[in-house]
Amino acid sequence: MIKKYLNLIIGSSLILLFVIWTILVKTIDVRPIGPLGSEVGLASFNQYFFSLIGYNNTLYKITDVLTYIFIVIALIFVVLAIYSIIEKRSIKKLNYRYYILFGGYGIIVIIYILFELLKINYRPVLIDNQLEASYPSSHMLLSIFILLSAIDMTNYLLKDKKIIRNIINISLILLLVFNVVGRIISGVHWMSDIIGGAFVSLGVYFIYIYFNKYFNEKLEKENVL
Numbered sequence: 300m301i302k303k304y305l306n307l308i309i310g311s312s313l314i315l316l317f318v319i320w321t322i323l324v325k326t327i328d329v330r331p332i333g334p335l336g337s338e339v340g341l342a343s344f345n346q347y348f349f350s351l352i353g354y355n356n357t358l359y360k361i362t363d364v365l366t367y368i369f370i371v372i373a374l375i376f377v378v379l380a381i382y383s384i385i386e387k388r389s390i391k392k393l394n395y396r397y398y399i400l401f402g403g404y405g406i407i408v409i410i411y412i413l414f415e416l417l418k419i420n421y422r423p424v425l426i427d428n429q430l431e432a433s434y435p436s437s438h439m440l441l442s443i444f445i446l447l448s449a450i451d452m453t454n455y456l457l458k459d460k461k462i463i464r465n466i467i468n469i470s471l472i473l474l475l476v477f478n479v480v481g482r483i484i485s486g487v488h489w490m491s492d493i494i495g496g497a498f499v500s501l502g503v504y505f506i507y508i509y510f511n512k513y514f515n516e517k518l519e520k521e522n523v524l
Contacts, residue, residue: 304509306505306506306508306509306512307509309505310501310502310503310504310506310507310508310509311502312502313499313502314498314499314502314503316498317495317498317499317502320494320495320498321434321495323340324340324341324419324420324434324495325419326340327341328340328341328342328344330342332345333420333421333430334424334425335425335430337420337421337430339421339423340419340491341489341491344490344491345423345489345491348489348490349486349489352483352484352486354485354486354487355485355486356485358481358482358484358485359486359487362438362481362482362485365442365474365477365478365481366437366438366441368474369441369442369445370441372446372449373445376397376400376452377401380393380397380401383397395511395514395518396452396511399507399511400448400452402507402510403503403506403507404444404445407441407444407500407503410435410440410499411440411441414434414435415432417432418432418434419432419434420432420434420489420492421433422487422488422489423486423487424486433487433488433489433492434489434492434495435492435495435496435498435499436492436493436495436496438496439479439492439493439495439496439497440499442475442479442500443475443497443500443501443504444503444504446471446472446474446475447475448507449471450468450472451508451511453467453471454468
């Protein structure tokens with residue numbers, strides 16, 4: 300029974316961890332250590348890592364460009380869904396995986412907009428001489444869910460094309476690793492921003508996987524009956 304709900308449990312636990320982490324960031328060790336005297340939660344923790352990492356403008360710009368690649372990857376699946384609807388001449392016949400995927404995209408966008416408004420933390424460096432909201436890291440938020448879900452969709456759509464599937468998946472994994480590592484050492488986020496973004500994005504991903512398996516099993520039972 301636990302195995303059946305394992306992905307849902309993991310995903311929900313990560314979302315809960317994100318909520319707890321956000322409360323800690325907002326309330327614990329809040330001090331004006333940021334640019335222009337901006338206050339930052341978990342100040343000692345964040346200041347320690349920033350002193351180790353510093354700021355790398357080149358990596359910041361490179362990882363910033365990657366945002367557009369993530370958006371293009373998401374749009375590819377939107378185009379595939381539209382093509383499928385046109386081909387089948389019915390939105391009702393669209394594979395359930397697309398609905399779950401777009402639901403995940405929607406949740407990620409809502410979280411992004413919500414925290415742009417709430418402004419929990421500001422970046423450790425000024426961008427164009429301006430303070431920018433930095434919590435949770437939008438790069439973690441977008442890259443982790445979009446790239447991991449893209450791997451899952453690739454495995455499904457190209458299940459009979461092993462070589463192409465493996466090339467795409469390896470490329471997506473390398474892109475994800477480069478983005479995560481690059482964003483961390485670019486120094487444009489506090490470490491708490493990175494952790495928060497990873498928690499919530501992985502949480503949404505595991506819930507996405509749960510619903511994919513749930514509907515797949517449901518359809519298999521209906522076909523048997």
